[in-house]
Amino acid sequence: MIELKNFGKQYGDFTAVENLNLKIEAGEMFGFIGPNGAGKSTTIRFLATLLKASHGEGTVNGHSVTKDPISVRRSVGYMPDNFGVYDGMKVWEFLDFFAVAYQVPRARRKAVLSDVLELLDLTHKRDDFVNGLSRGMKQRLCLAKTLVHDPPVLILDEPSSGLDPRARLEVKALLKELRRMGKTILISSHILTELADCCTSIGIIERGQLLLHGPIEKVYRQIQRNRTLEVRFSGDTAAGLSLIRSDPKVRQVIEDTRSCTVELDGGDDDVQRLLRQLAVAECGLVSFADKEPTLEDVFMLVTKGLVT
Numbered sequence: 001m002i003e004l005k006n007f008g009k010q011y012g013d014f015t016a017v018e019n020l021n022l023k024i025e026a027g028e029m030f031g032f033i034g035p036n037g038a039g040k041s042t043t044i045r046f047l048a049t050l051l052k053a054s055h056g057e058g059t060v061n062g063h064s065v066t067k068d069p070i071s072v073r074r075s076v077g078y079m080p081d082n083f084g085v086y087d088g089m090k091v092w093e094f095l096d097f098f099a100v101a102y103q104v105p106r107a108r109r110k111a112v113l114s115d116v117l118e119l120l121d122l123t124h125k126r127d128d129f130v131n132g133l134s135r136g137m138k139q140r141l142c143l144a145k146t147l148v149h150d151p152p153v154l155i156l157d158e159p160s161s162g163l164d165p166r167a168r169l170e171v172k173a174l175l176k177e178l179r180r181m182g183k184t185i186l187i188s189s190h191i192l193t194e195l196a197d198c199c200t201s202i203g204i205i206e207r208g209q210l211l212l213h214g215p216i217e218k219v220y221r222q223i224q225r226n227r228t229l230e231v232r233f234s235g236d237t238a239a240g241l242s243l244i245r246s247d248p249k250v251r252q253v254i255e256d257t258r259s260c261t262v263e264l265d266g267g268d269d270d271v272q273r274l275l276r277q278l279a280v281a282e283c284g285l286v287s288f289a290d291k292e293p294t295l296e297d298v299f300m301l302v303t304k305g306l307v308t
């Protein structure tokens with residue numbers, strides 16, 4: 001549904017994005033993750049037809065971003081990272097404005113607005129002025145305007161930025177609902193945990209380079225060889241720690257009073273071997289846990305170059 005081939009963008013001498021190749025299938029929720037300045041907005045703005053590429057090409061819903069931008073715009077609902085809302089406009093007028101711009105037929109506009117307001121839980125704000133809305137509501141309104149022309153693809157640049165935890169959860173629930181409705185969603189964020197439980201695939205970008213991308217399970221599998229173990233002892237930790245440190249696959253040990261965190265460069269076999277050794281060594285082992293990797297871990301490993 002979304003494809004980038006060798007996309008690159010230069011701002012003068014500065015390379016913001018370099019040779020980015022990416023494919024996002026229909027129905028995916030793709031998390032585009034990277035720190036500030038990584039090149040997320042630059043890529044997104046190109047896909048939304050708002051920025052010229054220095055080289056490369058993109059397609060959305062089968063349409064060329066450079067050769068057929070009008071068809072791309074019809075296929076995409078785009079939410080920028082810094083959006084403005086027009087002063088002196090009511091909520092329904094704001095949505096109606098975009099519905100007209102997207103050439104939604106007059107006869108259908110009332111029903112479309114009503115559906116979108118309902119979906120975004122803004123029906124009760126229909127006649128309020130947009131500049132009087134809370135930030136969370138403005139964000140929801142901006143999401144609502146991406147939906148008025150019922151596009152198959154949503155491209156959302158940090159839709160949860162500046163929102164409190166509750167409003168963030170609401171946005172997440174909405175995104176899940178939109179995916180259930182069949183939308184393909186590209187969402188960018190620098191808050192990894194925000195995307196962890198709703199994305200089907202992710203891409204990690206840093207300094208204009210896409211370091212890793214793919215289905216979320218595949219990315220997790222790739223980091224399965226970088227394990228973090230949490231080991232706890234009942235008394236003196238010396239014997240256990242010396243055993244752990246002597247293991248050839250152990251990369252780092254961070255000690256605490258009665259426990260330690262172990263970074264191990266290995267797979268299930270290596271984890272099992274270490275556990276067996278500790279269990280029979282009578283070193284006071286009381287717990288041994290293999291920590292599930294979080295998106296945060298994936299990001300740290302990838303940006304440290306430990307996973308490719």
Ligand SMILES: Nc1ncnc2c1ncn2[C@@H]1O[C@H](COP(=O)(O)OP(=O)(O)OP(=O)(O)O)[C@@H](O)[C@H]1O
Pocket residue numbers: 011014016034035036037038039040041042043081190
């Ligand atoms: N119009 C511009 N002129 C010059 N440099 C730019 C321009 N737009 C972006 N950049 C630079 O390109 C790099 C990538 O910016 P971009 O906005 O794509 O990053 P981002 O990943 O979206 O970051 P953020 O999370 O802060 O929005 C940054 O170093 C930025 O300063």
